Amino acid sequence: MGDQSAIDIRGVAKSFATTTVLHDINLEIRDGEFFTMLGPSGSGKTTLLRMVAGFETPDAGTIKLHGDDVTQRPAHLRPVNTVFQDYALFPHMDVVTNVEYGLRVSGVKRDARRRRANEALAMVRLEGFGERRPAQLSGGQRQRVALARAIVNEPSVLLLDEPLGALDLKLRQEMQTELKAIQRRIGITFLYVTHDQEEAMAMSDRIAIMNKGVIEQIGSPKEVYELPATAFVASFIGTSNVIERDGRSQSLRPERLIILTASEAAPVGSHAEPGAVTDVVYLGMVTRVFVHLDSGDDLVAVQTNDGSSIASTVANPGDRVQVAWRPADAFDLDTALV
C-alpha cells in the first residue's frame, strides 16, 4: 500500500429528489490522518461520510479505500467502522456484548473476542463496565463504548459523525483530547464530521470546509484560519471581517486590528481608517469593539486586555477612533468561489 491514500473520493455527486446535496466532490485523505469535514448543517458533510460508510450510494463518481473501489459495495463488506451521533448502542445487550458485536458476526471465537473487547474498553478507560447496560451509562460513557465498539474491529478507517454533539462543553473538550490521543496510539485514519469549528481546529491534521455541497477549502487548521480561501471560510472559521478594497474582497481577522484614538499616529507601515465605535463588549480576557468605518464597512476588533491598548479599555459607543492593520494581514479572498 505504501503511500497510497486511505480514502480517495473522485467526482462524487448526490441528489435527493430535486435537491443536489453534493456537487463533484474530490478529496484525498492520507493514511493515518485525522481529517475533518467541517460545515454548517445541510453542507453535505454527513452525506459524504455516509457514502464512505456505505449507507448511501453516490449518483456519480468513485470512492476508494486504500486503492480498493468500494463505491457499490454494501456497508457490511467495507473495512470501515462508524461512531454514530446517537451512539446507536444496542439497548438489549450489555456493554461488552456491544463492543464484541463486530467480532462476533465475523466469527471470532468467544474467548478471543471477549479479550479484545475488554482491551478496547480499557483503551477508552471503561474497565469494569462490561456488564452494564447502555441505559445505565452517562452520555460520555456511552460515547466511549461506541468508540470501543468501532475500534475493536481494527478498521482501516474510522468514521465519526458528530460524536461529541450530545455532550456538554467540559466533557466535549476532554473527549477531544482523548480522541486525538487514541488516534495517535492506534494510528488509523479518522474521518471526522462536525459543525463545530473549534472542535475541528483542536483535533484535525487537515480540515475540509464544506458549504452547500462543495468543498470551499482544504488545509491545516493554521492554513484555513490564517489564509482563508473564500469569504465563507473566513466567516465560518472564527470571526472575520470581510471588506471590499480596490474591487477585491479582503479578510481581516479581528485580533489583527488595532484600535487607536482619533489623534493617535498609526504604527509604521500600517494602514488606518477613521470610524465610530458602535458597541463595546467586555469578555474578561478580551474586549470586542465594534466599529462603523466612515467608508461604510462594519468591523469587529478583538483587543487583548493585557494593558497594552489604551483605546479599547476606554472606548465607548459613539467615540471617534481609527482602526489600523498591516496590509499583510488583509487577505484577498478567492472571489470566484463566493
Added chain:
Amino acid sequence: MRRRLARASLWLWVLGVLFFLFAPIATIVLFGFDRSNVETWPIQHWTLSWYSVAWHDPQVRAAFALSLKAAFAATILSLVLGSMAAFGVHRARFFGRDSISLLLILPLALPGIITGVALNSAFQWAGIQLSIWTIIVGHTTFCIVVIYNNVIARLRRTSNTLLEASADLGATAVQTFRFVTLPTIATALVSGALLAFALSFDEVIVTTFTAGAQNTLPIWIFGAIRLGQQLPEVNVVVTMVVVLMFIPILIAARLTGSENFAPRVAATQPK
C-alpha cells in the same frame, strides 16, 4: 376538608365503575358454587360438584380442545403474517402505503358479523367445507391486526441507526435480523401473540359463521345458555375461562407497559 371530600368521591366513582364492570362476572363465579339448578339469592347450599361435572363433560372437553387448537393456529399464522406486514409497511416507501396500513387495521374495527357473513359466503362460493381450518382463517383476520399494530409501533420507536450500526460492524442482513431486529421486537411479538390468543379463544360471532358441526368453547357456552339446562355448569366453565384468560392478558400488559423491556435510543439527552 374539601380536598378530602373530593378524593373520597373520586374513589367512590372509581369503585362504582369497577363494580359495573366486574359485578356480573363475580355473579357467575359465585353461582358456580351453588348446588341449585335455579339461580336464587342468597345461595342456600355451596358445592364444588359442578366443577367435577364440567371437567368430565366430553362436550366441554372437545370444545375446549378445539378452542385451544384454533387459538394456537390463528396466533401462529398471525405472528407470521402480521409481523411480515409490519416490516413491509415500515420499511418500504410506496404509493398507497397509508391506505394499506388502514386496510390492515380495519378487520378489528369491522363488526364481527360482517367478517363472519363475508367469510361464510366466500367459503361457500369457493366450495370450502367449514372445519377447524375455516375457524382459524376467520380468527386470523382480526388476530393479524393485534400483531401488526404491536410490531409496527415497536419498529417506529426503534432507531434506524441501530440497523445501520449492525451493518457497519459487518453483520449481514440475516445476522442483523437475528441479533438486533428480533430481540428488539421480541416483547412486542410475545405480548401481541398473547392478546391474539385471548381474542381468538373467546370469539363467538365470526366463529358461528365459520365453524362447521364442531363447537368451540364460547359457542358451547352460548348454546348451553340458550338451552338453559346446564346453567351451573356454564358458570363453572366461564369461571375457568376467565381465570385462564387473565394470565396471558396480565403478561401482555406487563410486557408492553414496562419501560425496562422497551428499547429506547439511549443517547440524545446529555449527561
